[in-house]
Amino acid sequence: MAKMDFAGVLEEVVTRDEFPLEKAREVLKDEVVAVLGYGVQGMAQSLNMRDNGIRVIVGVRPGGRSWEKAQKDGWVPGETLFSLEEAAERGTVIQYLVSDAAQKQMWPKIEPCLKPGKALYFSHGFSIVYKDQTGVVPPPYVDVIMVAPKGSGTSVRANFLAGSGINASFAVAQDYTGRARERTLALGIAIGSGYLFETTFEHEVYSDLTGERGVLMGALAGIMEAQYQVLRAHGHSPSEAFNETVEELTQSLIRLVAEHGMDWMYANCSTTAQRGALDWRHEFRRVTLPVFERLYQSVVSGEETRIVLKANSTPDYKEKLEAELREMRESEMWQAGAKVRALRPENWKKPEKQVEATSITR
Numbered sequence: 001m002a003k004m005d006f007a008g009v010l011e012e013v014v015t016r017d018e019f020p021l022e023k024a025r026e027v028l029k030d031e032v033v034a035v036l037g038y039g040v041q042g043m044a045q046s047l048n049m050r051d052n053g054i055r056v057i058v059g060v061r062p063g064g065r066s067w068e069k070a071q072k073d074g075w076v077p078g079e080t081l082f083s084l085e086e087a088a089e090r091g092t093v094i095q096y097l098v099s100d101a102a103q104k105q106m107w108p109k110i111e112p113c114l115k116p117g118k119a120l121y122f123s124h125g126f127s128i129v130y131k132d133q134t135g136v137v138p139p140p141y142v143d144v145i146m147v148a149p150k151g152s153g154t155s156v157r158a159n160f161l162a163g164s165g166i167n168a169s170f171a172v173a174q175d176y177t178g179r180a181r182e183r184t185l186a187l188g189i190a191i192g193s194g195y196l197f198e199t200t201f202e203h204e205v206y207s208d209l210t211g212e213r214g215v216l217m218g219a220l221a222g223i224m225e226a227q228y229q230v231l232r233a234h235g236h237s238p239s240e241a242f243n244e245t246v247e248e249l250t251q252s253l254i255r256l257v258a259e260h261g262m263d264w265m266y267a268n269c270s271t272t273a274q275r276g277a278l279d280w281r282h283e284f285r286r287v288t289l290p291v292f293e294r295l296y297q298s299v300v301s302g303e304e305t306r307i308v309l310k311a312n313s314t315p316d317y318k319e320k321l322e323a324e325l326r327e328m329r330e331s332e333m334w335q336a337g338a339k340v341r342a343l344r345p346e347n348w349k350k351p352e353k354q355v356e357a358t359s360i361t362r
């Protein structure tokens, strides 16, 4: 652990200097890591660990889409690919990476596989923190640990392949073996994390649910839709409204924020833009602050969890989510976006369908 100064606040963090991959391999040398679930996180974490030389097996529902996907990625039925229960039986570390709603559903089948000394690993505080709703209460004789990548699983894999990494938080909720912490850090490094920062299961789930419902996804889409709508209502073309709302952000300004921070991006825009943005930022903060506060309370009270568990436990939850995503995709704004993407120089002359098919999630 290295003590680092984050704007005057000292935090203990773990980098690859303190915990090199060699050390992670040593800590995990006698473990079989069973990754249950092959969604974006299960896929990314299992493949990164396999590439890093860790003994990994995958557990999914036999015959389902995830099973097929896992086979395509080289997981071999009966050798490294099993049913969820069999993988959980065989693993010494059980990475519980089915959907949060499925963690509740599958728990009665997974719990009996947790023999003394095993580690139960999550990438979210959800099931443990909201145990009153999920019923996920691990036995006292296992380690209960978490590594939560702060990015999409898609980026966890893509950044790993590009030699980079996604930062992740980590926490230990229960240390039965006395090795829970080193197991956690080893797994965090093995899945290809950038740096690891410590949290608690509570803080992780409260911040994560707030972040994705807020700035990262919910607020992002909502605020873009509002601006696009206003521009269109005042007679601006779809091309103008989309470029001024989304394309300029993703192709230019947010990249500058990623490189050197917000003031750097501002400084690389006109003084006219700086004057207006510096003024209007206060107004946007003022009107959204109570919304963020209400959101946080909805997370802490368990209301967001209740909504997720109810909606995502129905047999047709995937079709329903896809129907809402389709509605978004087919809206004028995002259709205009598809056209704008096709016109990017790197996509020039490629058929529009081919440009959109590069998405790995569809």
Ligand SMILES: NC(=O)c1ccc[n+]([C@@H]2O[C@H](COP(=O)([O-])OP(=O)(O)OC[C@H]3O[C@@H](n4cnc5c(N)ncnc54)[C@H](O)[C@@H]3O)[C@@H](O)[C@H]2O)c1
Pocket (backbone or CB within 6 Å): 036, 037, 038, 039, 040, 041, 042, 060, 061, 064, 066, 096, 097, 098, 099, 100, 102, 105, 106, 123, 124, 126, 148, 149, 150, 151, 152, 153, 154
């Ligand atoms: N998606 C991300 O990038 C991301 C990032 C950080 C943390 N997490 C956390 O990681 C965990 C996994 O998330 P995800 O997004 O990879 O998965 P997801 O929510 O997309 O769920 C997909 C996996 O769950 C399985 N599944 C769904 N219902 C099931 C059921 N009833 N029985 C058995 N299996 C079922 C699917 O087959 C698939 O393997 C969650 O705790 C999530 O909050 C996700």
Ligand SMILES: CC(C)(O)[C@@H](O)C(=O)O
Pocket (backbone or CB within 6 Å): 149, 150, 151, 152, 153, 208, 212, 216
């Ligand atoms: C990738 C996110 C949004 O950070 C994650 O929290 C998720 O739930 O998918």
Ligand SMILES: [Mg+2]
Pocket (backbone or CB within 6 Å): 208, 209, 212
């Ligand atoms: Mg999340």
Ligand SMILES: [Mg+2]
Pocket (backbone or CB within 6 Å): 149, 150, 151, 208, 211, 212
């Ligand atoms: Mg998140």
